[in-house]
Amino acid sequence: MSYLGELRTNWRPLAAATAGLSAGLSLTAYTNAVMAPQFLAEFGWSRSEFALTGVIALLTFVFLPVYGRLTDLFGVRRIAIVGVIGLPAGWAAYAVMSGPIWQYFAITVAMIALGVATTPAIYSRIVATCFDKMRGLALAIAISGPPLLGALGAPVVDAVNRDHGWRAGCLLIAGTIAVVGAAALLLLPAEDPAVRRDRRAAHTGQDYRVIARSAVFWILLGGVLLCNLYHTITTTQLGVVLGDSVGSGEAVALLVSIFAGAVIVGRFVCGVALDRLPPHLVAAVAMALPGVGCLIIATSWDTFTALVLAVCCLGAAWGAEGDVIAYLVARRFSLKIYSTVLSILSAAIGVSSALGAVILSRTLQSSQSFNGFLIFAGVAAFVGGALFLLLGRLGRVTLDTPETVSDAAGPGTT
Numbered sequence: 001m002s003y004l005g006e007l008r009t010n011w012r013p014l015a016a017a018t019a020g021l022s023a024g025l026s027l028t029a030y031t032n033a034v035m036a037p038q039f040l041a042e043f044g045w046s047r048s049e050f051a052l053t054g055v056i057a058l059l060t061f062v063f064l065p066v067y068g069r070l071t072d073l074f075g076v077r078r079i080a081i082v083g084v085i086g087l088p089a090g091w092a093a094y095a096v097m098s099g100p101i102w103q104y105f106a107i108t109v110a111m112i113a114l115g116v117a118t119t120p121a122i123y124s125r126i127v128a129t130c131f132d133k134m135r136g137l138a139l140a141i142a143i144s145g146p147p148l149l150g151a152l153g154a155p156v157v158d159a160v161n162r163d164h165g166w167r168a169g170c171l172l173i174a175g176t177i178a179v180v181g182a183a184a185l186l187l188l189p190a191e192d193p194a195v196r197r198d199r200r201a202a203h204t205g206q207d208y209r210v211i212a213r214s215a216v217f218w219i220l221l222g223g224v225l226l227c228n229l230y231h232t233i234t235t236t237q238l239g240v241v242l243g244d245s246v247g248s249g250e251a252v253a254l255l256v257s258i259f260a261g262a263v264i265v266g267r268f269v270c271g272v273a274l275d276r277l278p279p280h281l282v283a284a285v286a287m288a289l290p291g292v293g294c295l296i297i298a299t300s301w302d303t304f305t306a307l308v309l310a311v312c313c314l315g316a317a318w319g320a321e322g323d324v325i326a327y328l329v330a331r332r333f334s335l336k337i338y339s340t341v342l343s344i345l346s347a348a349i350g351v352s353s354a355l356g357a358v359i360l361s362r363t364l365q366s367s368q369s370f371n372g373f374l375i376f377a378g379v380a381a382f383v384g385g386a387l388f389l390l391l392g393r394l395g396r397v398t399l400d401t402p403e404t405v406s407d408a409a410g411p412g413t414t
Helices: 003-009 011-022 025-043 053-074 076-094 101-118 120-130 135-143 145-164 166-187 193-200 204-213 215-227 231-246 250-276 279-298 304-332 335-366 371-393
Strands: none
Touching: 003 011, 011 120, 011 135, 011 145, 011 166, 025 076, 025 101, 025 145, 025 166, 053 076, 053 101, 053 120, 053 204, 053 335, 076 101, 076 120, 076 166, 101 120, 120 135, 120 304, 120 335, 135 145, 135 250, 135 304, 145 166, 204 335, 215 279, 215 304, 215 335, 215 371, 231 250, 231 279, 231 304, 231 335, 231 371, 250 279, 250 304, 279 304, 279 371, 304 335, 304 371, 335 371
16 A cells, blocks of 8 residues: 555544544643633632642653553543543533632542543554554644644634633533544544454563563663653743743744744654654654754854754654654554553653653752753753664564564564
8 A cells, every 4th residue: 555545545543543632631731821821810829839730740641551551452442432521521620610729630630530541642553553654644643633723722712711701711622622532432443353352362461571571662761761851941941941042032932933833843754754764763863852952052052043953953852752652662562562552651751851850950959050951951862862773673572572573674564
């Protein structure tokens, strides 16, 4: 089958994954950006109290490995439906909050516990299973669903908030993600009976032993932990860091916009590159890009052109990493344990990001400059990126004979 022929044949599972992710927990970053100021203004919560939401979000990485394993055992549909029901219910619950911030925290915990069932570790399994030659680009399309819906929906929700109040905005979000999530479930293709038989024969303990004995897994885990320390910069500190170089105002806003554009470009360029080039080389370059960006910002080279290059590197890496890790897991492990492995690595990304935040906090206690952390995170990204080069010497992990197929088989091999 040709490259684009896979898209014509498998448009339905790709649409299901894209819709599911669009209405999933990943959308929260965009909905919260619109609704958080409404909550603070309505109830008078302090920013320091509300910031604890970031701690609650760490629960995502507790639940991810559980849902990932359950997806391999019971299929995407049975697991995703938990989040498809839970997330709209959570937004409806936000709409009836009466003031105490514990209500918000309790609802958020419940939404995370249920909504993790709608993350890429779950839905991308459909893409990894149905696509081969076009797998990289298909993953990029699916993962781009949440920012697209967020970009289109945020102005609409903001208008509803202004005209009808924030409670109506919550209900609009609940209704939208319920409809889109239900559409995703309807679009999911029927499951092959042979796949169900394979799952019934699965042995969880044996699967985890295969994963733990695999050098591929430990290389991916080490690379993920080292390459994502910079996340705390791009998620919470980017404007501050750039402001130290160019001052506040229009220049920072423009650089942040360039960063956002680089995220989208990086995601699709990486997706196509994974399909066309040796995946371990693409991964090494993409995952090392934050090192370039961090080190440029840390130097005295503060021209606007240099900072554009830096934010492009950070943005491209941010967009590419989800595609890279999902692709490598699909290529390097049996698809029978795809979500199990990907969920562990996705949780590791969160651990790395949290660890980076702790390290940044400690460095800022001794110095008000970000440069020390930027150099540390940049060097770590280079080391982590180099780890991915080792994958070229290793093969694919199966449940019977680990690491038997090397990259020499070509990018399209399943």
